[in-house]
Amino acid sequence: MGVTKSEKFSEEQNQIANISKAFAHPARVAILQQLFKMDTCICGDLVAEIGLAQPTISQHLKELKNLGLIKGNVEGTSVCYCINKEVWETFKELFTAFLNQDLNSKNQCC
Amino acid sequence: MGVTKSEKFSEEQNQIANISKAFAHPARVAILQQLFKMDTCICGDLVAEIGLAQPTISQHLKELKNLGLIKGNVEGTSVCYCINKEVWETFKELFTAFLNQDLNSKNQCC
DNA sequence: TAAGTTTATTGCAATATTACGATAAATAAG
DNA sequence: CTTATTTATCGTAATATTGCAATAAACTTA
Numbered sequence: 001m002g003v004t005k006s007e008k009f010s011e012e013q014n015q016i017a018n019i020s021k022a023f024a025h026p027a028r029v030a031i032l033q034q035l036f037k038m039d040t041c042i043c044g045d046l047v048a049e050i051g052l053a054q055p056t057i058s059q060h061l062k063e064l065k066n067l068g069l070i071k072g073n074v075e076g077t078s079v080c081y082c083i084n085k086e087v088w089e090t091f092k093e094l095f096t097a098f099l100n101q102d103l104n105s106k107n108q109c110c
Numbered sequence: 111m112g113v114t115k116s117e118k119f120s121e122e123q124n125q126i127a128n129i130s131k132a133f134a135h136p137a138r139v140a141i142l143q144q145l146f147k148m149d150t151c152i153c154g155d156l157v158a159e160i161g162l163a164q165p166t167i168s169q170h171l172k173e174l175k176n177l178g179l180i181k182g183n184v185e186g187t188s189v190c191y192c193i194n195k196e197v198w199e200t201f202k203e204l205f206t207a208f209l210n211q212d213l214n215s216k217n218q219c220c
Numbered sequence: 221t222a223a224g225t226t227t228a229t230t231g232c233a234a235t236a237t238t239a240c241g242a243t244a245a246a247t248a249a250g
Numbered sequence: 251c252t253t254a255t256t257t258a259t260c261g262t263a264a265t266a267t268t269g270c271a272a273t274a275a276a277c278t279t280a
Contacts, residue, residue: 110183
């Protein structure tokens, strides 16, 4: 118990759930928005921008990186993070298809 | 500790995170897909369709209902669930905007 | 009213997530 | 080499999520 039974679901369903998990915390949403917004990649600036402790931000960055949504590049003592465009596009298509499902018009019990 | 610090984030960031949470479990993704797919609203059929126990499905349905994504309608001893179109559309727009953010082209450190 | 059907709720166990202090690791500057 | 700067990792505490057996609640039918 307490474990998601992934094997009961399709590949697509699990993928949507996994990507959603990445978006399921406002700090990670904020990090992604910052990476989109800044014209230069940010690093520890995220710690200042978002009001959470450095280890917490580092942990969120790790999750986004593990999923493949962002890439990290070491520059001296600091690390520069960017959106991984290819992965973002792939995820976007998967998600857009899910969001744009057609509702059968007969479907009206409530 | 262990509590998401929602107050540090914008309304929009929290909204995206909350909607994402609803999508962050394959069983809920499967439930939503079924509700879209069936031409008649389903109810306990979800328990048969998805291979989880009845209380578990009931709990997932409750979460989706609390968020406003689905509506439930009692019909005799059974309950018929449907997508809440208006809420789905609202969430879709919010999400689509998030997914379609523009990447600044100068943003190339990695 | 009694029995059957369907869904919701309760209670609990297992696991996952979030947060951060302490500290390690890596590099840069002096 | 020493010190400062920046980021990652470890360890741990608090909380949230997932899953289901047991049971309650609501309704139907006999």
